[in-house]
Amino acid sequence: MPSPEPTVSTTNLAEQLVRLTRRMHRAQKHHLDHLDLSFTPAQSRLLRIVGHYGDTPPRMADVAERLEVVPRAVTTLVDALEDRGAVRRVPDPANRRVIRIELTDTGRSTLRALRSARRAAAEEILAPLTGEQREVLGGLLSTLVDGPGTAQ
Template identity: 80%
Template sequence: MSSTEPTTSTSDLAEQLVRLTRRVQRAQRHHLKHLDIAVTPAQSRVLRIVDHCGDTPPRMTDLAARLEVVPRAVTTLVDALEANGAVRRVPDPASRRVVRIALTDTGRSTLRALRSARRAAAEDILAPLTAAQRAELGGLLSTLVDGPGKHH
């Protein structure tokens, strides 16, 4: 970089990231509002984690570890998702004392709607970028999310 190019301070970048995150969240809420889905970002993460676990539903402690929160915080999230019919508590076949959290059909359809809203929000926000700019942004984001040298 030449000395004549303007530099962006870390605090400026941090502010831009915060503003972009808020814009993404607003756009996602906009795409969800007609679907009558009331899921918080934390509940959305729980649904994604449960889905990611596939055929072995996670335990509450697994969810707490993945979310980096205390188990009682997960209980509150799971209680709300269970009340909405998105998840259900199921007994562990190996131990009656262990409870696992499984997605319901409602939970799977909620996840599909959330993913669709996220894609639509991203498309709205990325619309001004060229294909080359999107590719560059993708590489930069991969580096930030995964660390240097880990993206493909």
């Protein structure tokens, strides 16, 4: 049975989500311009993922899984970030064949700047909303992100 045609409202919502994502990226870039931090969205996401692991650096395979990409794509991202001094590859102490990725001091300071820019961009975009509207939006976004059919 074919899927029903999207309604005008569904199409409109999809376009609004795309426009909002682009606006968020532009606002975040604006907040980073003075820092001369030009990272691609994928590189920024990789830094956030590595930072999320804290004291136990993730394996390359863990990062690939979280990014939902093939391991080769992670290698390319790590190469670029390693060239910039933001991450380094380290052997796993329990299995030297396994490579882990850890943040350097530069990577940690970059991650702090990226988080700060993201918060500032979100605050700028969400400024017109009341606290109650932000709560509703947060709930709706959680439903969409964590809803059925999403990879966990």
